[in-house]
Amino acid sequence: MNAILDEALFCHVGFSVRGQPFVLPMVHARIAEQLYIHGSIASRLLKRVKSRVNVCVTATLLDGLVLARSAFHHSMNYRSVVILGKAHELTDEAEKRLALTALVEHVLAGRSEVVRGPSKKELRATSVLRLPITEASAKIRGGPPLDDEADYALSCWAGVLPLHLRAAAPVPDPQLPATTALPPTLAAWSRGRASP
Amino acid sequence: MNAILDEALFCHVGFSVRGQPFVLPMVHARIAEQLYIHGSIASRLLKRVKSRVNVCVTATLLDGLVLARSAFHHSMNYRSVVILGKAHELTDEAEKRLALTALVEHVLAGRSEVVRGPSKKELRATSVLRLPITEASAKIRGGPPLDDEADYALSCWAGVLPLHLRAAAPVPDPQLPATTALPPTLAAWSRGRASP
Numbered sequence: 001m002n003a004i005l006d007e008a009l010f011c012h013v014g015f016s017v018r019g020q021p022f023v024l025p026m027v028h029a030r031i032a033e034q035l036y037i038h039g040s041i042a043s044r045l046l047k048r049v050k051s052r053v054n055v056c057v058t059a060t061l062l063d064g065l066v067l068a069r070s071a072f073h074h075s076m077n078y079r080s081v082v083i084l085g086k087a088h089e090l091t092d093e094a095e096k097r098l099a100l101t102a103l104v105e106h107v108l109a110g111r112s113e114v115v116r117g118p119s120k121k122e123l124r125a126t127s128v129l130r131l132p133i134t135e136a137s138a139k140i141r142g143g144p145p146l147d148d149e150a151d152y153a154l155s156c157w158a159g160v161l162p163l164h165l166r167a168a169a170p171v172p173d174p175q176l177p178a179t180t181a182l183p184p185t186l187a188a189w190s191r192g193r194a195s196p
Numbered sequence: 197m198n199a200i201l202d203e204a205l206f207c208h209v210g211f212s213v214r215g216q217p218f219v220l221p222m223v224h225a226r227i228a229e230q231l232y233i234h235g236s237i238a239s240r241l242l243k244r245v246k247s248r249v250n251v252c253v254t255a256t257l258l259d260g261l262v263l264a265r266s267a268f269h270h271s272m273n274y275r276s277v278v279i280l281g282k283a284h285e286l287t288d289e290a291e292k293r294l295a296l297t298a299l300v301e302h303v304l305a306g307r308s309e310v311v312r313g314p315s316k317k318e319l320r321a322t323s324v325l326r327l328p329i330t331e332a333s334a335k336i337r338g339g340p341p342l343d344d345e346a347d348y349a350l351s352c353w354a355g356v357l358p359l360h361l362r363a364a365a366p367v368p369d370p371q372l373p374a375t376t377a378l379p380p381t382l383a384a385w386s387r388g389r390a391s392p
């Protein structure tokens with residue numbers, strides 16, 4: 001489960017307001033057995049539900065299209081983690097700082113050391129939720145399609161189309177001086193995450 | 197919104213059971229203003245909530261990492277759609293057949309014409325939900341980081357790392373005769389979806 005959470009760049013957070021579920025993409029980072037989630041929605045969400053809320057956090061990695069010989073057995077290869085529990089808003093400044101560092105590092109290792117860290121004002125303006133990874137489950141589908149015995153005689157192509165998240169060439173900020181070097185972690189990014 | 201829904205290969209469906217939200221990955225397909233969702237969970241979900249259920253369906257496409265000069269302004273470029281409403285279970289066999297065809301075509305155009313279609317038994321064993329796309333919103337973030345004025349003087353690299361879903365070489369089913377030709381739509385798949 002940790003490997004899936006660490007590889008996923010973002011997750012979907014579900015919460016319920018008066019019986020209506022909402023599902024929103026948010027970024028996350030794991031520190032040991034705690035998941036930290038952050039997004040522009042966090043503050044709006046927290047306004048409604050005060051400082052604790054039942055959530056479901058789901059992170060899904062798509063690994064491929066499973067093309068079977070019958071429509072019925074078409075599927076996808078994927079890895080997903082579902083975490084249930086109560087999320088708490090961080091109030092302690094030191095923990096908030098740790099969580100924000102982890103969130104930046106989760107996106108790109110080493111990044112937090114080269115950028116300006118959060119000011120006190122920015123810390124106050126940022127809502128981060130902490131969810132203990134205690135009630136969690138993982139689901140993984142891998143391998144070829146599983147067809148009905150009789151369908152193996154059909155002549156259509158069957159198998160898996162593997163899918164990966166790949167990085168294209170980094171696009172420098174238009175205001176960046178042309179002499180600014182590209183960090184090696186960024187140039188190497190696609191290797192780290194995209195291997196099968 | 198249609199473009200995002202059509203490009204996304206799967207979505208996350210949120211529903212609530214006695215105050216506990218659940219978020220699960222499911223495949224979807226759009227026909228005009230209706231979204232059809234399908235997954236192994238559908239039947240379990242429907243057992244609990246009978247034939248109608250408040251859901252939130254969210255489809256998110258990750259387009260890139262936004263690397264700002266401050267930790268605070270780090271972000272992601274993405275496109276997402278959130279649909280709220282009541283999902284209904286399909287009971288009409290003809291509509292179920294249409295929806296299942298759309299679900300297979302959504303994964304790979306032309307696929308439904310070459311595979312064995314669903315039998316009556318398979319149709320009965322398959323739960324498909326229909327959600328009208330009436331209460332929906334899209335959110336898109338694109339472009340470079342937006343830094344605080346003072347931070348533009350910092351020397352760290354800033355910009356966007358574009359990310360795309362790419363297909364690797366198709367992996368034939370181990371039981372596939374070596375003479376079976378690869379469908380052209382499959383060989384071309386990565387071009388269709390992965391352009392920026």
